[in-house]
Amino acid sequence: MPSEKVKDLIKKGRTFLQYDDLGIEEPSDQQLKIPQPPLVKMKMTSEQIDLPHNFADLEIDNDILKVINNRVSHRVYSDESMTLLQLSFLLWSTQGIKSIRGNKYATLRTVPSGGARHEFETYFIVNKVEGLRPGTYHFLPLSHQIEFLSSVDDADKKLDVALFGQRWAAVANVIFFWSVVPYRSEWRYSCFAHRIILVDIGHVCQNMYIACEAIGLGTCAIGAFDRKPCDDLFSLDGEEEFTILVAPVGTISADNQDKELEFYAFLKNEE
Numbered sequence: 013m014p015s016e017k018v019k020d021l022i023k024k025g026r027t028f029l030q031y032d033d034l035g036i037e038e039p040s041d042q043q044l045k046i047p048q049p050p051l052v053k054m055k056m057t058s059e060q061i062d063l064p065h066n067f068a069d070l071e072i073d074n075d076i077l078k079v080i081n082n083r084v085s086h087r088v089y090s091d092e093s094m095t096l097l098q099l100s101f102l103l104w105s106t107q108g109i110k111s112i113r114g115n116k117y118a119t120l121r122t123v124p125s126g127g128a129r130h131e132f133e134t135y136f137i138v139n140k141v142e143g144l145r146p147g148t149y150h151f152l153p154l155s156h157q158i159e160f161l162s163s164v165d166d167a168d169k170k171l172d173v174a175l176f177g178q179r180w181a182a183v184a185n186v187i188f189f190w191s192v193v194p195y196r197s198e199w200r201y202s203c204f205a206h207r208i209i210l211v212d213i214g215h216v217c218q219n220m221y222i223a224c225e226a227i228g229l230g231t232c233a234i235g236a237f238d239r240k241p242c243d244d245l246f247s248l249d250g251e252e253e254f255t256i257l258v259a260p261v262g263t264i265s266a267d268n269q270d271k272e273l274e275f276y277a278f279l280k281n282e283e
């Protein structure tokens with residue numbers, strides 16, 4: 013039986029998920045005509061890298077039914093490098109900006125978002141991508157560029173801690189970390205923003221799965237991460253911006269299918 017404390021937390025969690033009228037009549041900052049926060053985080057460094065955008069050069073599986081049917085979580089990656097074009101495609105598919113609505117009112121992207129608030133930033137650690145040095149990076153969706161932030165000393169150790177010992181993820185070609193800037197959504201939705209934020213990040217990650225499947229890469233959502241060490245990797249303040257989901261992406265090989273199944277070996281004991 014769960015303790016009273018856990019029962020109470022479960023109740024709070026359910027209340028958070030329900031769309032009940034909480035009797036809140038206060039206007040949101042948007043309704044109060046407070047200027048909205050920036051649509052994206054500005055450049056963090058002085059040097060940006062243009063991403064290739066010629067996706068016609070990629071081998072993309074356009075059979076949507078096959079791609080959806082074949083999508084699975086991949087946790088075993090091969091030693092091959094990933095190309096910059098593949099990385100660019102993943103960034104485009106998950107957070108790419110297609111147009112701006114109104115006078116800088118909202119970005120319209122490759123994923124949907126409640127009220128088009130698009131409250132996420134994309135950071136990543138590069139291990140093996142052609143033409144990029146290993147280290148931490150930040151995606152600039154308005155210009156479809158990336159910026160190198162820093163190299164990481166003892167990356168393996170830091171990732172081991174940050175991902176609660178999920179070492180398989182640390183060896184992926186790239187490890188994506190999505191942060192949330194809650195106020196972008198709170199400005200419009202006030203205390204109702206947070207449920208929408210969780211739905212929004214699901215769309216982002218699903219596009220990552222689909223994009224990976226379509227170009228022969230593998231990914232796996234990681235919800236079991238230690239937020240503070242993840243935030244520290246990218247100097248996020250943990251209050252106005254913090255990590256919300258992680259997804260390693262790697263090259264995969266059919267030879268590794270047995271190793272993939274080992275992750276579910278525990279099920280044998282449950283049958």
Ligand SMILES: Cc1cc2nc3c(=O)[nH]c(=O)nc-3n(C[C@H](O)[C@H](O)[C@H](O)COP(=O)(O)O)c2cc1C
Pocket residue numbers: 083084085086087178232233234235236237
């Ligand atoms: C929000 C979310 C968090 C997840 N967190 C983890 C995780 O921390 N570690 C892991 O190995 N898999 C994680 N997964 C992957 C699930 O275990 C996986 O989707 C599930 O077992 C179904 O397998 P499939 O994706 O191959 O269909 C996560 C998936 C989602 C959607």
